[in-house]
Amino acid sequence: MDISKLSGGSYEAWPDVKLLAFERSCLTNDLTTALTAFEVAIGTGQRIGDCAKMAWDDFDGEFMNVIQDKTKAKLRVYCPERLQQYLGSLPRKGRHIFPKNLTQPIGKRQIQKSVEDVRGAIGIMGGKDRLVPHGWRDTAAKLLAEAGCSDSEIQAVTGHKTLTMVQKYRTQADQETSSKRAQQRREQNKTVR
Template identity: 55%
Template sequence: MVKKLNRRYVTTKTTKGRTYYYFRQGEKYIRLPDNPDSPEFDQEYWAIRSGKKQQQPKTTFDALIQSYYQSPIFTKKAAGTKKEYRRILELIREKNGKADFTKLRRRDVIAARDRYADTWSKANDMVALLSILAKHAIDLEWTTHNPASGVEKLTGGEYEPWPEAKLRAFERYCRDEKHEWELTAFMLGIGTGQRIGDIVCMEWSHYDGEFISVVQEKTKKRLWVACPEFLKTYLDALPRKGKFLITKSLSKGIAKKTIQERVLKIRRIIGAEKYVIHGWRYSAAVALAESGCSDSEIQAVTGHKTLDMVKKYRAQANQKRLSQSAQARRTRT
């Protein structure tokens, strides 16, 4: 559908509910900015009318994102990381493709973050990717500052171990409602201490009845993770419906985002929305620490690159144990 505006030579086209503005010259249509009340719209309109339409800047979001895709920094990243980056970058490109990146300001980054405040992880991803683009723009000598630097991220679910009651509630709900994908992800998460991105890639050929072989996407490190008895019992009883432990068809697994969304629904139902799926990894590490495992033993299971995080779990387990010992002394006294 095409209609004319009061402004001379300007018409609109409405496609699938979205309205686009054009400067019409005979049979030729020149796209105008989306907001007819903005200064950018007026500048573009009068530039075309006067025959002095400005050249498209070379420092656009579109050009920067394309350059970043071709950079070694991006091409060397893991396939899963590339996919996650592209998801946000294409969203940025869709809304800002022709805009000049060098005019991005801190307030714009904050506005982009707050636009997705209802989904805190997506909001934080937006800030992180804008910061990455800014660093690439600095490397290209387009700009000298990073407007996303220091922008506060939003808080949502906690990267903490799940309370025992919530772990049991999640497992019970999955079993009662026969949610096999979610239950399998849960059992593998608390059993192996691996990230959800690595869990969805686990194949039956990786499991030998005692160990699961994992090449961690983040560290590129190969691990042979021994399965605890509860996990072996679960996997041995799980029907083998395809190539992957969590399978969609004979040859296809489940996307990480699909599992995250399904788990979120259950978290809301059982009142565990504040605890994120990554907390299963922490739950596994803390359980190992509370069982008396050494830092090296915990690291051999979780595959943490350094011992810093492992020491955090050890400290948490020690504090809990010392608290119990102290209260026992108090009771005896």
């Protein structure tokens, strides 16, 4: 009672420039855990905690079986070609995609720490430029919306229980597309500034 809620930061899709900076930093510094979290989270549209539990047996080369911890939803998510190729390039050092040893995954917190280190290195840990890993889930949903996927198709990937969240991404994608189309018409007209 009378305790204010902690602010966890905004959950928003990452801009392309920050996605590229994160990827580049991981590749330059050989940060496999952070890069794998990035690829799996965006590729499947899942939360970091759900990605942490993924085992190689969950991936059949095309689909990833997911049990969402928050909702208990069981999903079978098709992995885009980029993720299929990335996972195919990873050495299998245990039962899990994020192996602690042969039979256990590393913890969610260890993955988060590896991601925090990269976020710090590229300047998005705090302030107005702060972006959080949950934003990768939003990035996946936004990319799907921008590709013209229906709300139910986006929901089939992300597992969102309500259409309210899915419609958020649709609105963002529609707004950006409409803005671009309008400004391009403006440039074609060139009668006014």
